[in-house]
Amino acid sequence: MDATTVLVNLIIFSTLFGVVYMFLTSRNKERLALIEKGADASVFNSGKKFSFSEVIMNIALLAIGIGTGVLVGAMLEQSGLASEVAFTSSIFIFGGLGLLVSIFINKKLEKKND
Structure with a gap:
């Protein structure tokens, strides 16, 4: 494998990791803010779960x-x-x-x- 292939793969996987990380941390911050304001825990239930x-x-x-x-x-x-x-x-x-x-x-x- 040449250097460009390694670099492209590194960029793709780091971008995917960054998007997932930002999604999870922002969701956690949002939930903590709602809990601080006294929101009910049922707000976090998304509804139907896939089997x-x-x-x-x-x-x-x-x-x-x-x-x-x-x-x-x-x-x-x-x-x-x-x-x-x-x-x-x-x-x-x-x-x-x-x-x-x-x-x-x-x-x-x-x-x-x-």
Whole structure:
């Protein structure tokens, strides 16, 4: 690995760490300020929590969408479309469709559970 690759990776990971750190510290400061003013602890409850099965289903449908996108991209490449365009567009389109399907399934399951 050359120096630019190491530098780019270092910048990316330090930026991600900085964003997460700032989010958590500012949230903590905000909560402490609310507690000092006498706010009820129920303010901190964000509401619905995701279950493990919902997360797995979302990841599975995303993976199915990406796999379908790769297959469709290969077919589009065989029909004469440039491989960069065929694969990139197909992966994003079908991956997005997989996530959209997971939203509808989650809403349906939520209504069923209520």
